[in-house]
Amino acid sequence: MKKPSIYTLISTLPKLSVEELLFLKAEVHRQEKNQAIEALWQSKNQEIKSCPHCDSEEFTKNGSKDGRQRFRCKSCSKTFNALTNTPLSRLRFAEKHLQQTEVMLEGLSIRKAAEKLNVNSRTAFLWRHRFLENLEKEQPIKLGGIVEADETFFLKSYKGQRNGLPRSSKKRGTPATKRGLSAEQVPVLIARERTSNITLTQILPKRNSVELGKVLKPVLTKDAMVCSDGAKIYKLMGKANGIDVRSSKKARSGTYHIQNVNAAGQRLKGWMYPFKGVATKYLSNYLGWKRWMEQKDSPTPSEFWKASAG
Numbered sequence: 001m002k003k004p005s006i007y008t009l010i011s012t013l014p015k016l017s018v019e020e021l022l023f024l025k026a027e028v029h030r031q032e033k034n035q036a037i038e039a040l041w042q043s044k045n046q047e048i049k050s051c052p053h054c055d056s057e058e059f060t061k062n063g064s065k066d067g068r069q070r071f072r073c074k075s076c077s078k079t080f081n082a083l084t085n086t087p088l089s090r091l092r093f094a095e096k097h098l099q100q101t102e103v104m105l106e107g108l109s110i111r112k113a114a115e116k117l118n119v120n121s122r123t124a125f126l127w128r129h130r131f132l133e134n135l136e137k138e139q140p141i142k143l144g145g146i147v148e149a150d151e152t153f154f155l156k157s158y159k160g161q162r163n164g165l166p167r168s169s170k171k172r173g174t175p176a177t178k179r180g181l182s183a184e185q186v187p188v189l190i191a192r193e194r195t196s197n198i199t200l201t202q203i204l205p206k207r208n209s210v211e212l213g214k215v216l217k218p219v220l221t222k223d224a225m226v227c228s229d230g231a232k233i234y235k236l237m238g239k240a241n242g243i244d245v246r247s248s249k250k251a252r253s254g255t256y257h258i259q260n261v262n263a264a265g266q267r268l269k270g271w272m273y274p275f276k277g278v279a280t281k282y283l284s285n286y287l288g289w290k291r292w293m294e295q296k297d298s299p300t301p302s303e304f305w306k307a308s309a310g
C-alpha cells in the first residue's frame, strides 16, 4: 500500500466525529509508544557485545520472536535477545512497558497502575518490582565534603505476606509511638552530599553506630564531614571510624545544618504516602525508585526503561 501523505491524512480530520477523533487520538498515542519502545529495543540490540549465557563474542542474528530480534550464540548455541538476563526479560506485553514506566513516574499505586495499563494487579505488581530491580542496586559510591545525615522511619509492614508473621494480625498496623526506638519502625538512613545533592538512602537493620558505620564508612571520602542532628550514634560512629562528625545543634555558624537532608526525608515520606504502607520486604525497592527520580530533573519514560533494563 502506498503510504498516504500526512497532509492527506490531516485533510480528512474535519470529516471525523468527536468520537472518532478521540479514538484516533488514543491510537496515535499507542503508536507513538510502540515506536518509542521499538527504538529502545533497537538501541539495546546495538549494545549487545557478547552472549549473555557464555560471554562469547561470536553470535549471529537468528530471526525474530514477537517482533523482537533474536540472536544465536555460535559458541553455546543458545538463543537470546537484547533483554535476556536483565530484570525485564520474559515480561509479557512488551508494548505496554513504556506506559508502565509512565505510571511509575506518576507514582501510581498498584491498583491504579493496573487499571491504567489494563493488566491485573498481579502483573502490575510483578512489573513494578522487576522495573525496580536495577534501580534498587544503584547507590552513590562516594560522598564528600559536607554530608548531611539523618534517619527517617517507616512502619514495619507485612502487607501481602501470609506466612511467618511475627504477631497476630489484629495488632498489625497499630501505629508505633516512640520515634525510631520502637521495633515496629524501620530506620532508613539518608545521607546527602551538600554541594551535589547526591543522596544515599539505606535501610538500617538496627539503629546503632555500628550499622551507621557499615553504610557510611565505605562511601565517605577522606575530606567528608558528617553533619547530624547531634544524636549519640553519630558521635560514636565518628569516633569508631575516624570520621569528622558535627552536630547541627551545637553549631554556631549556619554551615552545619541538616536542612537539605531533612527536606529530602520529607519528600521521600510525602512521595511514599499514596502507596499506603509499603511492605517492609519491598521498601528498599521504593527507596531505589525515589533515589533514581531525585537524580533527574524531569525523567522520561524512556530513561526509566533504560535504567530498568540496565
Ligand SMILES: [Zn+2]
Residues within 6 Å of the ligand: 051, 052, 053, 054, 055, 056, 073, 074, 075, 076, 077, 078
Ligand atoms: Zn553463548
